[in-house]
Amino acid sequence: MKRTAATPFLFCLLLLLGLNSVDSRAQQSGVLFTNVNIFDGESHSLHEGRNVLVVGNKIHTISRRAISVPEDVTVTRIDGDGRTLIPGLIDAHAHASLMSMPMQAAMIADPGYIHIANAVQAEKTLMRGFTTVRDASGPVFGLKRAIDDGLITGPRIYPAGAMISQTAGHGDFRMPHEVPRTAFSPLSHTETMGVSAIADGVDEVTRRVREQLMLGASHIKLAGGGGVSSVYDPLDAIQYTYEEIRAAVVAAENWGTYVMIHAYTPQAVQMAIKAGVKSIEHGQLLDEETVIMMAENDVWWSLQPFLDDEFSNPQTGVKRLKQIMVSQGTERAFQLAKKHNVKVAWGTDMLFNPAGNRNQGAHLAKMVKWFTPAELLVMATSNNAQILKLSGERNPYPGELGVVKEGAYADLLLVQGNPLQDIDLIRDPDSNFVVIMKNGKIHKNTIQ
Numbered sequence: 001m002k003r004t005a006a007t008p009f010l011f012c013l014l015l016l017l018g019l020n021s022v023d024s025r026a027q028q029s030g031v032l033f034t035n036v037n038i039f040d041g042e043s044h045s046l047h048e049g050r051n052v053l054v055v056g057n058k059i060h061t062i063s064r065r066a067i068s069v070p071e072d073v074t075v076t077r078i079d080g081d082g083r084t085l086i087p088g089l090i091d092a093h094a095h096a097s098l099m100s101m102p103m104q105a106a107m108i109a110d111p112g113y114i115h116i117a118n119a120v121q122a123e124k125t126l127m128r129g130f131t132t133v134r135d136a137s138g139p140v141f142g143l144k145r146a147i148d149d150g151l152i153t154g155p156r157i158y159p160a161g162a163m164i165s166q167t168a169g170h171g172d173f174r175m176p177h178e179v180p181r182t183a184f185s186p187l188s189h190t191e192t193m194g195v196s197a198i199a200d201g202v203d204e205v206t207r208r209v210r211e212q213l214m215l216g217a218s219h220i221k222l223a224g225g226g227g228v229s230s231v232y233d234p235l236d237a238i239q240y241t242y243e244e245i246r247a248a249v250v251a252a253e254n255w256g257t258y259v260m261i262h263a264y265t266p267q268a269v270q271m272a273i274k275a276g277v278k279s280i281e282h283g284q285l286l287d288e289e290t291v292i293m294m295a296e297n298d299v300w301w302s303l304q305p306f307l308d309d310e311f312s313n314p315q316t317g318v319k320r321l322k323q324i325m326v327s328q329g330t331e332r333a334f335q336l337a338k339k340h341n342v343k344v345a346w347g348t349d350m351l352f353n354p355a356g357n358r359n360q361g362a363h364l365a366k367m368v369k370w371f372t373p374a375e376l377l378v379m380a381t382s383n384n385a386q387i388l389k390l391s392g393e394r395n396p397y398p399g400e401l402g403v404v405k406e407g408a409y410a411d412l413l414l415v416q417g418n419p420l421q422d423i424d425l426i427r428d429p430d431s432n433f434v435v436i437m438k439n440g441k442i443h444k445n446t447i448q
């Protein structure tokens with residue numbers, strides 16, 4: 001070979017390719033589940049008597065026959081013994097950074113303490129079988145990074161970051177003495193913490209949205225109407241103008257992602273749909289006309305089973321009255337969603353009530369009044385995985401989630417019993433989820 005200026009470069013390239021091929025022969029770790037019945041996340045019946053090989057963080061092989069493990073894979077064997085293997089559960093409306101203490105405590109606690117408490121809750125979330133959450137506002141970027149880096153244990157987090165809210169809106173938690181705000185006023189505590197970002201007018205909304213995208217948001221959360229847990233806004237209040245919502249949608253779409261909006265009423269939701277919002281959070285007070293509009297525009301309805309039951313967040317005074325109004329609308333909302341075949345995402349919206357967090361699975365199981373166990377499990381797995389894909393180019397986990405399929409992420413639960421027959425099994429994950437795996441890693445195994 002004639003020596004040219006490119007020769008050293010070619011030499012390096014060959015060396016690099018050589019090193020890579022050595023690397024691909026390196027020993028990988030895997031897990032072999034034998035004799036499991038699979039709920040694949042989509043089908044309403046089980047695939048019985050299967051073996052599943054996980055290699056690295058993905059499902060490698062699913063077979064009725066014995067799987068011969070490749071030589072370069074070191075496996076941990078788990079005898080399924082006829083138990084049910086299901087995809088990890090997905091909560092499509094979570095607040096991973098607002099669930100470790102009541103709101104009043106969070107307002108005065110040391111930020112470092114709050115984040116450590118959030119880390120504890122993240123581990124508990126995973127141990128309830130929730131391997132992924134779509135966050136609907138709160139300072140989760142650090143929590144997400146710590147989980148992804150393996151510093152702590154928790155679910156995959158799709159982060160929205162701060163909720164963008166107008167003045168007096170659902171994300172305005174300022175004290176009355178902080179009003180009026182001037183150009184020189186300091187930020188309020190919740191804004192400094194990254195819980196919410198107050199923005200009025202097209203320019204401010206655009207800037208606040210772009211800031212969340214800068215921090216790593218996989219989607220944007222907007223407050224588009226009155227809320228239960230907020231102080232100043234009646235439920236019927238319409239928040240933001242069409243132009244402001246449109247500005248947020250354009251900024252999100254320019255970044256390859258989408259806007260979710262908090263709203264309960266027909267007027268607020270109709271305006272949001274016209275402005276290009278892709279996911280309506282709550283909507284318990286919607287009328288039929290608006291529900292049809294959602295179906296026609298292929299908009300997701302992220303609906304929570306708010307009923308006035310033991311799972312409700314404790315509220316008092318005006319907040320309690322608002323809570324009752326919303327819970328009265330829940331029954332009708334699920335019926336309208338079914339009638340018009342709207343894409344429904346299931347989520348809990350658990351926040352500010354740490355004692356209630358253990359009910360995360362029960363929030364799904366209690367919905368048997370509207371859906372079959374199979375429909376519910378599909379909703380909390382493959383169906384919720386579809387709404388995650390709205391994050392498009394900003395999807396932090398771009399592989400397949402919510403399914404037990406070759407090539408999908410290995411987020412798996414081994415269940416003692418058959419949840420398609422007995423959905424109540426998911427109410428007690430401590431007893432009934434005997435193996436919990438996320439990203440190919442075993443986080444719990446009680447059948448060794």
Ligand SMILES: [Zn+2]
Pocket residue numbers: 093095136349
């Ligand atoms: Zn929420």
